[in-house]
Amino acid sequence: MPTAIALIADCPSTRQHLHSLIAADSGMLPLGYAASAAAAETLISRSSANVYLILCHLADRQAPRLTRLALDSHPGCAVAIVAKSGADALLYACLQAGANACLQTECSAAELRDCLRALRNGSAFLCPTSAHQLLRRLQANAPAPLATPLTGRESDILRALGKGLTMNEIGGLHGISPHTAAHHVKRIYRKLGVHTRGEAVYEAAQMGLL
Structure with a gap:
């Protein structure tokens, strides 16, 4: 079944690029787009997408x-953030709000497919550029490492x-079952007081655990 995608982007060139990637892939179903926050509210209220792509x-x-x-x-949906260079602060705020993935505005069709595949599997996705920007900023502002509440x-x-x-x-x-891995992840979330993968990575970097 195709992944239903709603696109929220006020930049015409980025919106057209992403829309062309979605429209060209039979595994993706475009549900519409919004070019402003007001239009996005209407789109979100009227469409139940599997994934919301938000610039x-x-x-x-x-x-x-x-x-x-x-x-x-829409409980159960995922949000993938599309980041421009220089939007680091907003990117972090989106991850703290619960975003599940991050792509760059110039992402390829293959990267978008990899992102959606990860989201369908219940995982998160950070493209290498976004991950590097996130860690670089967090490391620059990170406090002295705290005693880790986590096991090795x-x-x-x-x-x-x-x-x-x-x-x-x-x-x-790690030579364990996916079920055991998921159990470890739940304990990590509980110890860090978070609910999503993005929040866990953010908190861990803030605490000097990464």
Whole structure:
């Protein structure tokens, strides 16, 4: 079944690029697009997409609020943030709001497919550029490392989460079942007081665990 995608982007060139990638792939179903925060609210209220693609550098800087609105309105959906260079602060705010993935505006069709595949598998996705920007900024502002509340195994699994690995991949890497890997992830979330992979990576970097 195709992945239903709603696109929220106020930049015409970025919107056209992403729309062309979606329209050209039989595994993706475009549900519509919005070019402003007001139009996005209407789109979110009227369409139940599997994935909401949101350009984080919206002119009105409403991407974090729209991220939370989509997730609250449609439990089970995912939000993938599309980041422009220089939008680091907004990108972090979107991840804190619960975004599940991040792509760059010039992403390829293959990267978009990889992102959607990860989201369908219940994983998160950070493209290499976004991951590098995120970690670089967090490391620059990180406080002195705190005593880790995690075990050695949990710390290893947290680093694997930061790389975007799926439960199957984490299990294979550490010689455990995907179910056991998921159990470790739940304990990590509980110890860090978070609910999503993006939040876990952010909190871990803030605490000097990555």
